[in-house]
Amino acid sequence: MDETASFPIPDESVPLSPAGRGTNPTGVRLYNERVILSLIRRHRALGKVDIARLTGLSTQTTTVIMNRLHADGLLTAGERQRGRIGQPSVPFSLNPDGAFGVGLMIGRRSSDLVLMDFTAGIRARARLTYAYPLPQALMDFAEREIPRLTAVLTEEQRARVTGIGVAMPFELWNWEADLETPPGALAGWRTFDVTRELGQLFPDWPVRMCNDATSACAAELTFGRGAAFHDFAYLYIGTFIGGGIVLNGSLFPGRSGNAGALGSMPILRREADGTASLQQLIRTASIYRLERRLIARGLPGTDIWLSPDDWSKFAEPLEDWIDEAADGLAQAIAAMLSVIDFEAIVIDGAFPTAMRTRLVERTRQRLATIDRQGLTDAVVVEGSVGRDARAIGGAALPLLATFARDFDVLFKE
Numbered sequence: 001m002d003e004t005a006s007f008p009i010p011d012e013s014v015p016l017s018p019a020g021r022g023t024n025p026t027g028v029r030l031y032n033e034r035v036i037l038s039l040i041r042r043h044r045a046l047g048k049v050d051i052a053r054l055t056g057l058s059t060q061t062t063t064v065i066m067n068r069l070h071a072d073g074l075l076t077a078g079e080r081q082r083g084r085i086g087q088p089s090v091p092f093s094l095n096p097d098g099a100f101g102v103g104l105m106i107g108r109r110s111s112d113l114v115l116m117d118f119t120a121g122i123r124a125r126a127r128l129t130y131a132y133p134l135p136q137a138l139m140d141f142a143e144r145e146i147p148r149l150t151a152v153l154t155e156e157q158r159a160r161v162t163g164i165g166v167a168m169p170f171e172l173w174n175w176e177a178d179l180e181t182p183p184g185a186l187a188g189w190r191t192f193d194v195t196r197e198l199g200q201l202f203p204d205w206p207v208r209m210c211n212d213a214t215s216a217c218a219a220e221l222t223f224g225r226g227a228a229f230h231d232f233a234y235l236y237i238g239t240f241i242g243g244g245i246v247l248n249g250s251l252f253p254g255r256s257g258n259a260g261a262l263g264s265m266p267i268l269r270r271e272a273d274g275t276a277s278l279q280q281l282i283r284t285a286s287i288y289r290l291e292r293r294l295i296a297r298g299l300p301g302t303d304i305w306l307s308p309d310d311w312s313k314f315a316e317p318l319e320d321w322i323d324e325a326a327d328g329l330a331q332a333i334a335a336m337l338s339v340i341d342f343e344a345i346v347i348d349g350a351f352p353t354a355m356r357t358r359l360v361e362r363t364r365q366r367l368a369t370i371d372r373q374g375l376t377d378a379v380v381v382e383g384s385v386g387r388d389a390r391a392i393g394g395a396a397l398p399l400l401a402t403f404a405r406d407f408d409v410l411f412k413e
Contacts (some may be wrong), residue, residue, distance in 0.1 A: 027127055032057060037074070037403070040094055042227065045078055047089035066092060072120070073160075074098040076236030094119050099403065101154065102146055102205070103395025105212060106168035106194070107350075108179055108239040108288075110305045113142065114388065115149040116395035120223040122268055122388065124149040129305045133172065133398045135192040143201050163206040165397025166194050167215035167242070178240070178288060198225045206303045208397040212236075215393025216385070217244025218251055219258065220346060222396060224384040229344040232378075233336050235329065236389060237263060237359075240286045247340075267331040269324075284328030287350065293317035309352050310388055322359050328361075330366035332379075333380065341376040348383025356382050 014266065031056065039054055040046050046054075052062040062147065068412040069075040079089040098118040105112045111133065126145040131138065150158055169175070172189040179186075195207040210218075217234040220226040226246060234244040243262030245252045252259050263282035270276045283289070291301035294317050302310070311318055333345050347360050360382050367380065385392060 002102075003108070005387040022054065024295075032061070032101070033069070033226065034403070035095070036065055037069070038063070040075070040092060041222075042250060045093040047081070047090035047091050059072070072098075096121055097157055098160065099399055100157065101227075101395040101397065101399045102149065102161065102164045103391045103393070103397070104138075104142055104166045104198070105170075105215075105391035105394055106133055106166065107212070107390070108133060108169065108172070108175065109291075110308075111138055111141060112388065112391040113149060114395050115152070116390045116392060116399075118399070120219075120396075122392075124152045124386060125391075132179050132185055133189075134185075135188050135194075138386075139197055139201065142198060146202065161205060162402045163208065163398030164198055164202060165215070165394040166198065166207065166209040167212040167394035167397075168194065168209065169212050169242070175240070176341055178283075206398060206401070208392070208401055210397055211242070211257075212238070212390045212393075213242025213263075214244050214251070214257075214260065215397070216242070216348065216389035217246065217393070218400075219385050219389045219393035219396060220348065220383050221246050221249075221251060222400075223392065224389075225381065226383075228241060229346075231340065231342050232344040232346050233340070233342050234346045234383070235285075235332075235348070236383075237285060237287060237325070237347070237351065238390070239288050239291075239350075240282050241349075262332060262336070265332045265335060267328045267335075281328050281332050285325040285332075289324065290314070290321040291317065293321055308350060311352050313353055318355070322355075322362055326359060326362035326366045329363045330370055333363070333367055333378070334370045334372055334375070337372070337375045337378055342378045343387050345378050345380045346383050347380065348389055353386065356386075392408060 036051055036054055041050060048059065048062050048066050051057070052059045052068065055062070066075065070077060073095055075092045075097045075098070078093060081091060096117040096119045100118070100123070101116050103114045108128060110129045113126040114122050117123055126149060128141045150161060153161070173186040176183065176186050195209050198207045203303045213236050216236040219232055221258060226232060229246070230249055232246050234240050235245065241263040244260040254260070263280060263286070265281045266278050267281050267284060268276050269279040269284050287304060291304055294303065294314060295301045297317055299317070329347070336342065336345070347356070347363065349356060360380060366379050383389065
């Protein structure tokens with residue numbers, strides 16, 4: 001994650017203290033401020049003259065906005081740069097302490113809590129693993145750990161916490177068969193309102209929720225290498241694979257908010273005995289398939305979630321799963337390219353970096369064997385945010401809601 005977030009500052013007509021400006025919802029009005037912060041994110045650091053040139057604003061207007069941003073603690077000034085024509089330039093970058101967000105990722109086998117700063121730095125984290133997610137256990141986890149996470153902040157920094165974002169799969173109760181849970185174990189999610197319950201536990205902070213794969217895609221676009229591509233399809237491999245679509249540099253939610261449900265794409269799955277059947281990608285390129293392979297070999301499937309950064313001991317089952325997943329991914333990518341000529345396909349997931357590299361390379365190899373006549377090729381690349389993408393996307397939700405130029409793409413009804 002080598003890029004910082006783009007968020008605007010509050011409206012300067014509202015008399016707020018610097019510590020409070022990052023949390024007041026009235027601070028999302030001024031488009032010019034949002035554009036300026038977006039440019040600073042993309043370029044990491046910019047001077048006032050550069051911003052005036054890129055935005056078309058007058059130097060005087062740019063100076064007023066930049067000075068206000070700096071005074072509010074959302075920007076930091078760098079060393080004055082000399083050697084160019086004109087006055088020496090002072091580069092400005094986003095201040096990591098300018099604002100914070102808390103992210104709760106609710107997964108099918110584990111949950112992560114993160115405290116994230118204004119530039120996507122993780123200040124504190126906590127993890128909970130389980131056989132399957134239960135609403136009350138998740139609320140107990142949040143109630144216990146969120147105060148511990150925010151305790152690392154100073155009093156002034158805590159005043160800049162913008163809220164809580166939740167990234168979770170929708171309709172969890174529909175996945176009992178694949179998760180092999182007891183019948184009715186996930187039924188409580190049908191009527192459980194996560195945002196309401198968290199709002200009651202933490203009434204001082206707004207709570208927002210988004211689909212976990214969409215959140216991961218937003219994290220890659222905002223903080224990862226996705227910003228380098230104009231259009232891309234995003235695949236996040238967790239217990240179940242999910243995805244997202246970015247068009248013209250913006251997350252595309254679709255008519256119902258379900259665009260990028262790439263795990264539901266039908267592909268041909270080949271079994272060990274040579275038989276083949278039409279299956280959804282989710283039943284080929286998902287980590288639960290590796291979990292089942294481990295259990296079939298007499299190994300504990302929970303090791304996947306207890307050792308998320310080291311899968312070296314999985315050996316042959318892992319190799320077989322990579323083969324199976326890469327075959328499904330390659331088929332899905334060819335199908336995607338027949339609909340939209342994406343510039344890139346970005347693959348990330350809840351697995352070690354070395355494993356991600358192997359899976360992406362194997363997918364490229366399989367894709368090269370598929371007949372793609374008439375299609376425009378896309379580059380298949382690794383994501384850069386990693387297994388924290390869903391939690392980071394969740395933590396970004398309150399920041400986006402408070403500061404971002406086009407956060408509405410995540411919240412369309």
